[in-house]
Amino acid sequence: MKFTVPIIIFGVLVVFLGIGLRLDPRLLPSPLIDRTAPEFHLSQLDEPSRTFSPTELRGQVWLLNTWASWCVSCRQEHPLLLALARSGTVPIYGLNYKDNRSDALQWLKNMGNPYVINVQDSNGRVGMDYGVYGVPETYLIDKTGVIRFKQIGPLNVETLEKTVMPLVRSLNS
């Protein structure tokens, strides 16, 4: 009997390894899900004399998208964001992360601007509060200011259609 212990243990190991092949060890789920979005007051990119804070959007369902002009993957999701902004289903607000103001403005001019408002997080402190570790990252925030979903990496059509939009609809109703 005891001689079958090794093969049983090995069997369990293989099962886990098999499951592991489908997982991505680098994807980090956020501990902020179902918690209130951290507060901040940052100056706006377009008008630095004005500030913006997430509490201003209580009562709305909205997306917070972190991006930067130096971020290569941001370009991947940008057309999707533009299309989303045009459709008007959910407003997108931008957190310009550890970037240079003129570079950021230039980038928006070249690539298009899907954001209602952009704020400048030049030292990354707000990003740290949101647990940002690699742009782009996008947060879906509900009417009470609670984070309901976080996308790590560029948004893709599948995630948008299967996860984000249904969530937006249910939060809006």
Next chain:
Amino acid sequence: MPDVPSIGQLSLIIALCVAAVQASIPIVGAARNRQSWIAAAVPLAQWQFIFVALAFLSLAYCFVTNDFSVLNVARNSNSELPLNYRLAATWGSHEGSILLWVFILAFWTAAVSVFTRHLERVVVARVLGVMGFISVGFLLFIQITSNPFTRLLPVPADGNDLNSLLQDPGMVVHPPMLYMGYVGFSVAFAFAVAALAGNRLDAAWARWSRPWTLAAWTFLTCGIALGSYWSYYVQGWGGWWFWDPVENASFMPWLAGTALIHSLAVTEKRGAFKAWTVLLAIASFSLSLLGTFLVRSGVLTSVHAFATDPKRGIFILCFLAIVIGGSLLLYAWRARTMSAGASFAPISRESLLLSNNVLLAAAAASVLLGTMYPLIIDALNLGKLSVGPPYFNSVFVAIMTPAIFLLGVGPIARWKKAELPELARRLRWAFAVSVIAGLSIPFVVEWKPLISLGLTLSIWIVSTAIVSFADKFKAAGARSILQRIRTVPRNYYGMQLAHIGVAVTIAGITLVTGYEVQQDLRLNVGDSTEIGGYRFDFHGVAFAGGPNYDAIRAEIDVFQNGKQILRMYPERRTYHASGNDMKSAAIDSGVFRDLFVALGDPIEGTDAWSFRIQYKPFVDWIWAGALFMAIGGALAFSDRRYNPAAKSIGLREAA
């Protein structure tokens, strides 16, 4: 000039066919007692080696001659790359390193076919058959997912260059040495599986798998030590072990392999522990295969991991399941009928070796658990978790401490039955010296409990070795000391040297971890700082260069007691072809300390640069100890009793 890559590809296909035959015919022949089929094993093994060697040499040739029509060469090499690194680039990628794996496996297979002429043909047939099966798996893997001879059209003018971290002598020696060990455990595995299959777990199996296992263990020890040393001087932050999954992937087979060589000692001498030894033989190579999977499948994150592809992961996993699952099933089936071997008392050399094995196995299991745990938690949908050095250090030290204590007692104890009072009496001075020295030495600098523990264990090993030597050489009869020294078998010296190597490594680890000093700081030209009793003066930077890189080199003068003792040149290199940036730390090695200076980033707007300066006492002892272990292993497997031609054995050709 024939198209070399095509020769390589063709050779691989032929090798696969030969290996397939090698994996089947001799095994069937052994089962059906067909002499011609049994005899075919040896030539098949040797032909497989010839074709694999041809393939490997073809790839090396492509690298050396800058044949960028081969995708692998274009991705990993460059015409400016110096010759030795072009050669090393052969195994600098996933595909190339798998080919190296197969080449080394074929080499061990051929070696087994040559150096086992004194063994029964049936046994050799099964062993070579099993090794052939493993070769088939890897050769098939190459053809299906990882062919190094894939062509690239249009042919680029030049290549991407070898990863800058790999452009180093470490790259030339570490992988081959590591694989010699890793893959070498396949011999012990094959011997065990062959013995299980033929129901022949006998004295011959125990005696003759031992030198092969010792050889593989010796290579693996070197390979791991080289990897650690390379990491130390190339990474730029002075670390030498991080319990990274890839490092663990090589350490687990080492732990299991260490348990195996000790278990084999008992099985050879006393016929005991057969089931346990077989299981360890299977486990050691299984852990090697598992390591291969972990490193290439993307299942775990690691600094060392190769670029991943799910297809590769699936293939290796299936192969693993067949090979390891198959051997463990065979084990479960046959182990019940194994004979028990000589009996032994609860306190005896056998029991001490057994308890050491249990502890080593527990250590290996813990490393495996810690490495796999993030994956297990993720797979169970319980979130993401990291398991890093703090975990491994705590658990490993806790488990190994009793093992190290027993290491001192084992060689002193008698076989079969040892008397506890007698043991205590013979070891009391060693115990006293170790404890007193271990407790008091740290006060010289700063007393910390773990340093005390480490030093106590280290001195314990050395003092018990002295006791063992004294007993061994006490002249019994009229023989002189010199004669006694000559008659003691070589593997005794090997054992003691290896154990002393362990002591040296433990001392090095203890002292460097306890007393190292590190500073991350900014220095302006003309500034200086004091670390570890040395003064470092920064004199400025200059431009420098190498064959395929440009560098910025800092000049640091080092003073001790007011006198300048050396000048160090840490560099930041930028490689032409890849644009990669790399730090090249300046290290001054000494017997009692290393001084380590790494150049960081320039501080914008000033002439200052950031530096990491470290004082690392006794760090080289870590690798010196490993060297002793390896020499000890070499002494052990070159012992006269493993030379089949030696007269003392009196072998006659087997039927």
Next chain:
Amino acid sequence: MKSAVLLLTLLTPSGNDPALDQRVLALSRQLRCLVCQNESLADSQAELASDLRKEIRQQMVQGKNEEEIKAFLTARYGDFVLYRPPLTPRTYLLWFAPFGVAAVGLYAFIRIVRTQRSTTFSGKDHERVETILTNGVGTNIAIYREQMEFLKNEFETGSFTREQFEIERNELEQRLLEECGGPL
């Protein structure tokens, strides 16, 4: 020289308090760099790692202790950022299993030692053994021959008493018969 060093300490936050440096370093070593493949915050060159080290330093200057700083980081990044897995129900297996394995090993050890069978070797088989040793061929026989030689040697040089020698010899012969017994 002194004035240069003084200027240095005024300009740069690091390097003016080695004790604080060591504390930051010690804590950073236990934390994971999130953008790297597998490096600690202490060793990583990534920008985020640098930012987090600065944050740790600032918090330490403000008087926060290690636990509070770790809580700050895990609230934002999860337990993943800790290299030392915290002791929670989902890590019980991780922390206790190694000792469980060692305990199982101890149990196995005790069982193996206890359940040993004694030699059931009869004296009349001595002759058979002698025959096999003298006339047998093959690797196994050769090995047993050698081991018998060794035994006799040990007895003659006084390492074994006669009783020990007899026991050892019986066991050796029993093993020999089991493996190379040949036809009865």
